[in-house]
Amino acid sequence: MKNQFCQLGIYAFCFFAFINISFFIQPGHITIYLAGDSTMSDKEVKAYPETGWGMPFHAFFDSTVTVKNIAKNGRSTKSFIAEGLWSSISNNLHNGDYVLIQFGHNDEVPTKTNYTPPADFKANLVKFITETRAKMGNPVLLTPVARRKFGKDGTVQGTHDAYSAIVRAVAQEQNVPLIDLDKESQALVQKFGPDDSKMLYNYLVPGENPNYPDGKQDDTHFSELGARKMAEIILADIKALKLDLANRIVISHFGIK
């Protein structure tokens, strides 16, 4: 008799424990890690309105997704690894997680301490891919987002051609989904044209914004508008590539008046 009660108790305990656990671990919860530089990173309030595209990107997904933006200003693949930022991702990766990888802005500048020669850039990208896959995670490669640079005839000029080509080649060799953000963001900047495209970047006249008393003319870093437009390009590609992630885009029934 006593034994029966004991058994019942154990079953009940298991049952309730299971229910409890199911509240904590949502089925299929995943994390998207963002690995990259200042064009992607979360900004300090004192740098506003400069905005990384990882900031508006957060709002695109449903409650089964956590976006962790590990991107940091000034980082190349080399310094991202050297400072332990990469291992903070790889050590925590779980089955089904995503890693969106966008580098190049700092890798490609020979005068910078973070300069990463083409061969090393390639090797670092392959390292990110291999170590993501070792944890059953999903790597996605992005070419570096465009700078605002126009030729005299008003045509957008590429500023990352060599490093974007490396990203594309690695994506093909490693069979990794590619978001050609360099190309697509150049197209957007072209569509806006030499004047209006300033609204996408951190352009401020003197006295306009308290954080930039002397104004700012920045052809690399985005305004809130530009950051969101870039994030929207990436989202459209996630859908077009039919990544599993696309099934976790928030479904809104929201309408305000």
Added chain:
Amino acid sequence: MKTKFYKPALVFFAILLLSFVPPVEHIKVYLIGDSTMCLYTAKQFPINGWGMPFANYFDKDVTIDNRARGGRSTRTFLAENRWQPIADSLKAGDYVLMQFGHNDEGPPPQYADRYTPVPDYKVNLIKFITETRAKNAIPILITPVSRRNFDKDGNAKETHIPYTKAVFEIGEEYKVPVIDLDKISREYYQQLGPVRSKLLFMELDSAEHPNYPLGRHDNTHFNEYGARKMAQIVLAELKAQHIPLADHIVVGANKANVNPQAK
């Protein structure tokens, strides 16, 4: 042996007690108004009220408490008991920035639930002013931010005429500073023109943003970029009118020079 334990405990409790003492002269700025000013959640992004970016530009002595709510007129803001808790908690040196009109002016029958005729609108604003001053706090009037409305010749049209006029009349009669956001925002739309000015507003293609699967074409509500531009206007006016609150606007150290290479 005993004292060894007591000393750290005492220090701990002393610090704990100190942490309850409010910082000297901390200023609270209440924002009261409508959907063009209020807070929004990520589910509603990229819509932003201008009160959201506004809060990012003050030093640590100031807290911005955004109590604005979508769809509210002065009348419904009062009727829903949104004002009284603010009036009760105001202390000397606090501010109340008030921007209403978008819903007060909504004509019946469609907007009968919020419509507030101009005379009532004035009575309600005067109530906010009087009760703010009764607590030695400082009221600031803001004319309703302009809607985006161009005529066929490309001229930005006035969209709140009687309500903006009412704000000025009260401002003069009660000696309350008026920030003419209606006019300055409209001049800014004019400067941008009919096409570029859309970039300030909730103007989304379908499929552009998952929060708005059907897209959105809205000439009243701002996106993040437009909201920040509006906030900058209000910040600049606080400075231009030498309102003491402006002494608490941050002075950033970011450099203007173009950095040829990305950081």
